[in-house]
Amino acid sequence: MSDNTFGAIEVVDITDPGDPRVDDFRDLNSVDRRPDLPSGKGLVIAEGVLVAQRMIASRFTPHAFLGTDRRLAELGDDLSGVRAPFYRATAEVMAEVVGFHLNRGVLAAARRPPELALAEVLDGASTVAVLEGVNDHENLGSIFRNAAGLGVDAVIFGSGCADPLYRRAVRVSMGHALLVPFARAGHWPADLGELRERGFRLLAMTPDPAAQTLAEAMAGLAGAKVAMLVGAEGPGLTETVMRASDVRVRIPMSRGTDSLNVATAAALAFYERAR
Amino acid sequence: MSDNTFGAIEVVDITDPGDPRVDDFRDLNSVDRRPDLPSGKGLVIAEGVLVAQRMIASRFTPHAFLGTDRRLAELGDDLSGVRAPFYRATAEVMAEVVGFHLNRGVLAAARRPPELALAEVLDGASTVAVLEGVNDHENLGSIFRNAAGLGVDAVIFGSGCADPLYRRAVRVSMGHALLVPFARAGHWPADLGELRERGFRLLAMTPDPAAQTLAEAMAGLAGAKVAMLVGAEGPGLTETVMRASDVRVRIPMSRGTDSLNVATAAALAFYERAR
Numbered sequence: 001m002s003d004n005t006f007g008a009i010e011v012v013d014i015t016d017p018g019d020p021r022v023d024d025f026r027d028l029n030s031v032d033r034r035p036d037l038p039s040g041k042g043l044v045i046a047e048g049v050l051v052a053q054r055m056i057a058s059r060f061t062p063h064a065f066l067g068t069d070r071r072l073a074e075l076g077d078d079l080s081g082v083r084a085p086f087y088r089a090t091a092e093v094m095a096e097v098v099g100f101h102l103n104r105g106v107l108a109a110a111r112r113p114p115e116l117a118l119a120e121v122l123d124g125a126s127t128v129a130v131l132e133g134v135n136d137h138e139n140l141g142s143i144f145r146n147a148a149g150l151g152v153d154a155v156i157f158g159s160g161c162a163d164p165l166y167r168r169a170v171r172v173s174m175g176h177a178l179l180v181p182f183a184r185a186g187h188w189p190a191d192l193g194e195l196r197e198r199g200f201r202l203l204a205m206t207p208d209p210a211a212q213t214l215a216e217a218m219a220g221l222a223g224a225k226v227a228m229l230v231g232a233e234g235p236g237l238t239e240t241v242m243r244a245s246d247v248r249v250r251i252p253m254s255r256g257t258d259s260l261n262v263a264t265a266a267a268l269a270f271y272e273r274a275r
Numbered sequence: 276m277s278d279n280t281f282g283a284i285e286v287v288d289i290t291d292p293g294d295p296r297v298d299d300f301r302d303l304n305s306v307d308r309r310p311d312l313p314s315g316k317g318l319v320i321a322e323g324v325l326v327a328q329r330m331i332a333s334r335f336t337p338h339a340f341l342g343t344d345r346r347l348a349e350l351g352d353d354l355s356g357v358r359a360p361f362y363r364a365t366a367e368v369m370a371e372v373v374g375f376h377l378n379r380g381v382l383a384a385a386r387r388p389p390e391l392a393l394a395e396v397l398d399g400a401s402t403v404a405v406l407e408g409v410n411d412h413e414n415l416g417s418i419f420r421n422a423a424g425l426g427v428d429a430v431i432f433g434s435g436c437a438d439p440l441y442r443r444a445v446r447v448s449m450g451h452a453l454l455v456p457f458a459r460a461g462h463w464p465a466d467l468g469e470l471r472e473r474g475f476r477l478l479a480m481t482p483d484p485a486a487q488t489l490a491e492a493m494a495g496l497a498g499a500k501v502a503m504l505v506g507a508e509g510p511g512l513t514e515t516v517m518r519a520s521d522v523r524v525r526i527p528m529s530r531g532t533d534s535l536n537v538a539t540a541a542a543l544a545f546y547e548r549a550r
Contacts, residue, residue, distance in 0.1 A: 050533075146539060149532040174533065215550055252549060257424040258325075258449065264421060264542050267535070271543050274527060275490055 009065075009079040011072065014089040017096035022087050024109045025066045027099040028167065042112040045167040046175065048104035049074045054175025056082055060110040060165075066094060067106030075106070084108075112165060118156065118191060121181040122198055125153035126225045127273055130195070130202075132188075132241055133160035133232035134262060140164050141172025142263035143230075148176035150270035152228075155182040158189060158241065160232070192227075192244045200227040204237055204245035205269060207259050211248035214272040218249075228269045233262045284340075284354040286347065289364040292371035297362050299384040300341045302374040303442065317387040320442040321450065323379035324349045329450030331357055335385040335440075341369060342381030350381065359383075387440060393431065393466060396456040397473055400428035401500045402548055405460075405467070405477075407433035407516055408507035409537060415439050416447025417538030418505075423451035425545035427503075430457040433464060433516070435507070467502075467519045475502040479512055479520035480544060482534050486523035489547040493524075503544045508537045 014022055024043055046055040046062070049071055055062055056078055065086040067075075072086055079086065095101045122128070129152050134140055140162050147155055155164070162169065164177045185191035192202060201224050203217055218226075229245055231237035236259075242248065251260065251268050259265065289297055299318055321330040321337070324346055330337055331353055340361040342350075347361055354361065370376045397403070404427050409415055415437050422430055430439070437444065439452045460466035467477060476499050478492055493501075504520055506512035511534075517523065526535065526543050534540065 142536065142539070146535065149526075149528050149535050151529045176532070251424075251546070253424050254426045257451070260421065260424050260542070261417065264417070264539060267539050267542065268546050271526070271546070 009082055010085045012085050012087050014066070014087045014093060014097075017093050019087075021085075022064075022066050022089075022097050024064055025087075025097050025107050029099050044110045044112055044165045044170065044178070046108040046110070046178070047102065047106075047167065047171050049106060051171060051175035051178075052106055052108040053078050055108050055110060055178050058175075058178035059113060060178050061113075062108040062110045065106060065108050066097065068094065071104075071106035116181055116183045118183045118185060118194060121154040121156070121183040122195065122200075127152050127270075128154045128156055128195070128200070128227045129266060129270070130156040130158060130185075130192070130227050130229045131161050131231075132158035132229065132237055133235060134230070135160055135162045135232065136262075137162050137166050137169040138172050139233075139261065139263045141169040141177060143266050144169070144173035144177040144180050144182075146263060146267040146270055147180050148173075150267065151274045152180065152270050155180055156191075156195075156227070157182065157184045159185075189238075189241045189244050192241070195227050196246075198225065200225040201247065202227050202229060202245040203247050203249050203269070204229045204242050205231070205265060206236060206242065206248050206250055207253070208248060208250060211250040213252050214249050214269060216249075217247050218272045218275070226273055228266070228273065230262060230266045230269070233259060284357055285360045287360050287362050289341070289362045289368060289372075292368050296360075297339075297341050297364075297372050299339055300362075300372055300382050304374050319385045319387055319440045319445065319453070321383040321385070321453070322377065322381075322442065322446050324381060326446060326450035326453075327381055327383040328353050330383050330385060330453050333450075333453035334388060335453050336388075337383040337385045340381060340383045341372065343369065346379075346381035391456055391458045393458045393460060393469060396429040396431070396458040397470070397475075402427050402545075403429045403431055403470070403475070403502045404541060404545070405431045405433060405470070405502050405504045406436050406506075407463075407504065407512055408435035408510060409505070410435055410437045410507065411537075412437050412441050412444040413447050414508075414536065414538045416444040416452060418541050419444070419448035419452040419455050419457075421538060421542040421545055422455050423448075425542065426549045427455065427545050430455055431466075431470075431502070432457065432459045434460075464513075464516045464519050467516070470502050471521075473500065475500040476522065477502050477504060477520040478522050478524050478544070479504045479517050480506070480540055481511060481517065481523050481525055482528070483523060483525060486525040488527050489524050489544060491524075492522050493547045493550070501548055503541070503548065505537060505541045505544070508534060
């Protein structure tokens with residue numbers, strides 16, 4: 001144990017970029033691009049002070065930090081009660097470890113805990129987003145950020161979605177991918193039946209001009225539980241899922257334009273629901 | 276003139292990546308990152324079939340294309356009437372010219388025409404977005420895409436905004452940066468007076484909990500011309516601009532969350548206006 005402590009946390013100075021104690025932060029751009037696969041390390045990496053703070057507040061318990069002295073000071077009291085070493089390094093040493101210059105100045109690593117069950121995240125929820133085929137990490141991150149800001153209680157993953165705990169998704173979500181509960185549908189789209197049994201009305205987003213507008217559809221559902229189903233940009237929801245839904249809804253669009261970005265479309269649905 | 280034509284367009288095969296005829300497409304990631312500066316080439320680059328089609332339909336007249344045979348065929352009739360060479364190359368030769376593998380398979384280049392004047396883009400407009408300090412190309416591109424989809428007639432740039440014609444902004448906008456008219460305020464924020472003289476009500480977006488909600492603010496403005504003022508994520512609009520506005524509006528947010536992404540916040544304002 002180092003006698004160099006900052007509040008309750010142990011601070012360990014790292015001067016050799018090859019130090020194996022910081023291996024969890026090594027070559028982030030090339031190693032462990034698929035931490036969710038059995039071949040991956042399974043680590044969840046938070047970048048920057050704000051996202052690290054949210055990780056500390058989440059069920060993803062950090063087991064190590066790597067950062068500059070300045071970011072250590074910025075985290076300050078947030079680290080009290082955290083039982084994990086803070087590996088302190090210069091920006092230059094950090095860049096050598098990580099493989100690129102990280103101007104956010106601090107990283108936190110957590111192991112991936114068991115995923116929540118569908119029933120766990122639906123208990124007590126009245127507004128959820130259900131995603132199918134959303135396989136872009138930035139879009140996924142944006143959806144979590146929008147869900148947190150606009151009052152969505154949980155996110156459910158159907159088939160074909162990317163890993164919401166990948167570093168880029170966590171960063172774009174501003175850490176909300178760690179805080180908004182999510183679960184995977186083990187049986188897709190059969191699990192939509194569980195949502196319906198719990199009283200959720202299933203709204204499927206579509207560009208179809210014959211669908212109801214968001215405003216029309218939400219107006220009738222003020223007292224109901226709502227699940228908003230969103231598909232990937234381009235293909236949208238599969239026909240099977242469309243048929244399993246209760247209401248088809250569209251965003252009124254200007255003529256001559258194609259669909260909005262999937263995270264933007266989801267944000268409009270979340271907004272209309274909260275409105 | 277090659278006798279190798281496709282419809283009206285001249286098709287020129289490029290087999291040597293060093294061919295000076297494709298210099299406008301060379302090393303795109305390292306050269307001409309600031310085409311808007313006097314030191315830049317001033318070129319506007321469209322990537323992919325859809326964005327190239329929108330460039331052809333815009334006031335940015337392409338003077339050259341570089342693409343694969345497959346993308347040439349996909350563009351097909353869109354090229355009729357276009358007076359510019361199509362430099363046809365394999366994906367490998369293209370990658371050597373451009374400096375990276377471009378899976379969109381086609382590029383179009385246009386010279387930058389004179390910018391539109393503020394008065395030109397305001398004539399006939401009833402809904403405009405006014406941006407201050409939006410200096411991220413992706414956010415700028417998203418704002419143009421959202422503006423096109425959600426019925427915004429024009430975009431006005433205050434100080435501190437990035438170049439909407441930079442390649443990345445054009446790509447993220449899906450080409451709408453070339454189609455939605457925009458102008459720069461030459462005198463900022465004094466030019467807001469011109470909007471007010473033309474009957475626009477100036478709505479300033481803010482996270483301030485004392486501001487009206489979007490829904491409240493827009494409800495009273497159904498018949499009025501509206502300018503929606505949006506600042507950068509983080510700092511938001513400057514205090515001078517806030518004071519120059521007529522109404523301060525906020526998006527109702529869940530507790531414990533920070534602001535939304537600037538392009539998402541703008542999309543919600545555009546949506547509420549169109550609603």
